Amino acid sequence: ACGGDSTGPAAASASTKSIILITPNPVGTDSFLQLGVKGAQETAKEIGASFKLYESKDPTSIAQNVDAAVRAKPTVIVGISFSFDDVFTTVPKQHPGQSFLEIDSCPKAQAPNLTCVSFKEHEAAYLAGVEAGLLSKSGKLGVVAALDSPFIHRWIDPFFAGAASVNPKATGTPLFVGGSNPFSDPARAKSQAQTLIGRGVDVIEAAASGGNQGVFEAAAAAGAKAFGVDVDQCPQSPGNVIDNVIKHVDVAEAAAIKDIAAGKAGGVKVYGLAEDGVGVNALDTDLTSSKCAVAASPDVIAKVKQVRDDIVAGKITVADPLAG
Amino acid sequence: MSAVRLGSLARGRAAALGPLGRSAPAVLAVAGALVVTTLVMLVVGVDPSDAYPALIRGAVADGNLEYTIGAFVPTLGMALAFAIPLRTGEFNLGGDGQMALGGVAAAALALRVPLPPGVAVALPLVVAALTGAVVAGISAPLHTRFGIPAIVTTLLVSTPAVALSSYLVRFPLAEPRTGIAETPLLPDAAHLPAIGASGYVTIGLPLILLLTAGWIYVDRRTVAGYEIRATGANREFARYGGVRVDRLAVVTMAGGGAFAGLVGGLIVLGPPFRFVDGALTAPGYTFTAIAAVLLATGRPIAVPFTVALMTILQVGGEGMERDAGVPSQLTQVIQGLVIVIVAALATTRVLRERRARRAQEIDVGEANA
């Protein structure tokens, strides 16, 4: 509900609806981006809109892609991730008739024609930590993450905090893949996981994007357990993955796009446990059919559900590493 | 050590200098590349009549030109970073590290030290260039004093330099409460003055063009250029002629590094006006530039043109992805193919020799026989 309805989105919806999704990097091995693409694609099909994907390579090409998208005048321009904060601070103001949607972040100065969706993934990571704390025998936990960057700490710090909440003696070690292709180096990720296992770690959260499978392989070979992130990764290594820290990007994205298409734009929609925007598989009803190892521990599931309720009720506050 | 062979490689390349205007093989090369690329498109079911216009539009039309220029500037800068030391026979493969540390230095200065307008742009650029010069410059004494070829040291220094820049923006210089490792926004006074509306064409363009022209002039018309070329052609000959080759190696290595550092500074002082971790190295300017310089087969004057070609391919490739539905992986395939084919045709010795033979006709000295 912002100005210029007659020219921009409305005009487009009168003829054909269209969605342009811009990623900050090539989608490649990034399961988060893959899910974002899938969500937008399916929503487009659902509402009868055409869909286009622009993959960017660097900040300049993000800006160029946004420009090109603006020229194409689609129903909505979706940008995924905080990499759009800078561009979406200025461009929506220059094109008030165009709707924009930023997934996973929001610029400080938000224009009225920009809708934002963000997630409290730390809440889900905390839940995974609870599971890990309960299931670890050694009390030693680890995370193999792609890079030591602030955003990735949202999967690390709450994970260890969750574990500590149920097992005060639990300790956590993060190791980072790094190197020249940190987001797609399964061999290095596997090696990091083996290093952790060599130190007695028996539960590892894999936050290494394309490297996750390497972590699972290391865990499987050594009888350790792992957590996946972003999507349900249990089928990739049945029995070895306890659970996943899931971000329902597709769900949130679909809802936001539909709202915008229906003329309800603007504002920030935050998806946490309360909104079912993030979660773990243990909370799912059809868990038994999944291949997640947590299914075999009903007591853990019960505890997780209880913690979830406590978080939703505000009894437990999960610290957001980015807020500090 | 393989230095011997690499040295001759450089000599051969630095050697292939010659006058202007022998562009026939380059044209042939581009034509050949087009043919093969078209075939690839047809095979995978992309309509070339959509793809090529999309490529051109993506590079120069519809307001994309500014982005092409935005990519041309750093690529040309990185080309000089490689080409300048190459003239003395040294390979600078460490552009990434020089650029990243140059960028961090510029960002740190702009963020930490309040500077008056004008100076706030100029000084960070100068500091960026100096930083790049120092990072590259160390390779020269490592070669002359310890015998480790620059092609090795530049490569070995680059990764730690990038890692250091990454560490600096992750910790001491980080913007708090944001997802990525990046610095805060630089103060307005430090933003590169833009030419035109978008902000992507900045004074970086005239600056780099001016500097390139300066380099070509120095190379062709000055004593220093002569000494540099002589060193590249035969180091011992230059030493014999009184050229201080070791000092020259430092100067050219550092000169190349200065350009890489300057590019880092230009990127950081341009939109989005901050150092974003990985953003400098992600576009792969360093290796694109190397390919462009080698395609120019040692002719400085050709460098801006080969850089333009590569940039158009790169930026236009994204347009092709957007408008013609060419998958992004295919864009890479096409770029790779174009480089291979253009190199095959333009740098082929067999071809060069034929060219050289044709040039050999005039008979000046015969009179005194």
Added chain:
Amino acid sequence: MPTGGDSEAPAAELVGITKRFGPVVANDGIDLAIRRGEIHGVVGENGAGKSTLMSILYGLRRPDSGHVLRNGTRVRLRSPAEAIGHGLGMVHQRFRLFPDLTVAENIVIGAEPTRRGVVDLAAAGREIERLGEVFGLYVDPASRAGRLPVGVRQRVEILKALYREAEVLILDEPTAVLTPGEAARLFDVLKTVTRTGTSVVLVTHKLSEVLTATDRVTVLRRGRVTGRFVTAETTADELVIAMIGRSLGPPRRPAAPDGEPDGTPAGRPYALEVDGLTVLDRDGVPRLSDVSFGVRPGEIVGIAGVAGSGQRELIDTVTGLRPPGSATSGGVLLSGRPVRRGREPAIAYVPEDRHGRATAATMSLAENLVMGDHRTPALRGRAGLSAAAVRERARTLVERFAIRAASVGDPISALSGGNAQKAVLARELSRGTPVIVVEEPTQGVDVGAQEQIHGLLSEARAAGQAVLLQSSELSELRALADRILVMFEGRVVAELAGDEATEERLGAAMTGATATPGQAAPAAETESSATAREQGPADAKGTTR
């Protein structure tokens, strides 16, 4: 040994060979027959087509027309492999050894004896020893080729061909880089080789060698045969006329500098003075010990000595080019002031190593002609180095020194060896410096050019320049130098006036006979000192026996 065809036919015969390089006709209908067991000399000016003809005989190049007969049968030589198969062997002027391989590996590579798939170096070693015995060519099969002195390298090259049972051995300017002693032994070897029926083709610029070592001679000029001689029945003058179309002037001592009343420059102060110079190498081993001498304006001082006696260190120190890192004491003074390290600009210098030091092969002739002088204001344009001025100077020099080149813009590598040498001389002599240092000025250069170069040096002397001339051609030293200093093991062991320096006296001094009586024969000396120079005493192992 394979013998096809009738035994009366020449071992090899080139028939009507024509070869063009673009507009240049390098060989123009050349006929040449090489008899069994003879040494056949091939001479001619620089660029006459000798190397081209030899490369055709060895399958490296294919003729545009004409063909080759072996023992009377026409053979196809499309590659060296085929030539080797037909019993041809070649020793190139610029040696073609693999520096990091051992002597044995160098010799057998391409025709290795094997035992169960493994190269049988022991067998190779035995065969090399056997050949050594038969032909008097001794080398240590286990030493690394890159560390051998030139004379030994050449023996390896010859062994390479003999090992492949070459019946026709081609040598392109084999003595250009050898000392007189080494050259003498080479000819002994060649004589031995021909005794087994092998034929030798010898390309050379040294008429004395032609006259003493060959049986017959063919002269080329501008790609054509201009004379065929039986050596015993000809004279140097006849050969020269066939080569350059005229005879050489009489050998003359350079004229005294103008305006010098008593005809000697003795009264003048030294232009170049070397005083108690001692140079140690990185390992602290002395390469020069207490060398002192002076060169006066208008004087040519010659330096003689077997390779590795300290000439290199002396000249590098005088010109300032010696790389830092070694200790020196004593000094080099230039009109009283010490020379500048790096490169002394007031000394013109013609280096021996034409390809490695004196020129940059890929740069144009014009660019090569200004090196060292490129900072002079005369070459400055409005800003920077004026391309026009550079070209102009090049044209002037090309004209004045009669350098034959297609264009001053062509790379200097397109010049023939003699013309490249003249270009280097032109550059250095035209600088008008008070002192000129010249090394091996006529190496690989034809007789006509030799005469010209000698003339240029005499002119420099007459113009009052001080010339320090290092040469392994004793005749050259004797013809040009006012005084000759003989070096041995880093010292000046003798000083002879030009006219009292006989070959014998020089030869004796060069072997250190005057300094340390009772030294071994010249042959052994040449090698051990040359070895020391190239590999340093620390790891000098016996490369000969």
Added chain:
Amino acid sequence: MNILELTFVASVLTATTPVVLAALGGLLCSVSGVFNMALEGQMLWGAFTAVSFSHLTGSAWWGVAGGVAATALYSAVLSVLAVTFRADPVVIAVGMNLLALGLTAFLMRQILGVGGTYTSPDLHGLPTLAGMGLDHVPVIGPVLGSQSPLVPAAFVLVAATAWWLRRTRSGLRLRGIGQHPEAAESLGLKVGAYRHGAVLAAGALCGLAGAQLALGNVTLFSEGMSAGRGWVAVVAVMLGGVRPLRVLSACLLFGVAEALGFRLQGAGLPQQLADAAPYVITLLALILAGAAGRRRRTPLETA
């Protein structure tokens, strides 16, 4: 603790094997006188084709064979253009590396049907030595038990190559050709043929490297998964020159430094600095070696 040290050795070996194999290929090229900077792209291509063949045939060993063959074929681009037509090998390599990145990502979607990462329980990885019954042998068991047979094979290949270069007819000829091609040619050696052979063999070795990476170290293919290992191999070749054991040492030095960096991460070293460690250590080692070798250096003077 003994076990810890053994796992450290094991992890270094795992990490280094693909680099060693690729570097061995680079070494062959370097011995023959061709500068091969395309190892990164070839290793990636090898990883992709090995996984594809394993996926299509259901056999890890067919995967290895397919990867080796396909990568040798891929390296023919370099061999034909750089050896036959004498085009600039560096530019060709820049193009080939880019081409491999795009082509694997593109074909992945065509052949394996997914983008990003391909993994499947049906994908057959290489067996481990433990699985082949070697786990009870002392030392070998704990160190090599979890490794694929290609790990020991890589080291055997290095030794074999060193021996082959030193002792055999073709090895000797290859060395000669690299040192002085004109000399080799004038002895009738087929310089081009040997160089083609070296470049193709390098392709095969990079194929093996890729197969080990994708079917040995892990069992999956992921876009860009060579992740700079080919560049490390290039550096190792530059450092080791034409000497197999030196190249191997360079790889191992790098691998040990990298593994140490990993461990130091656990002790609180920031990841970015741990990333730098192997490069810094290698550089320091080079400087020390350079300083020591300075006095002994003799000029390599060719005839």
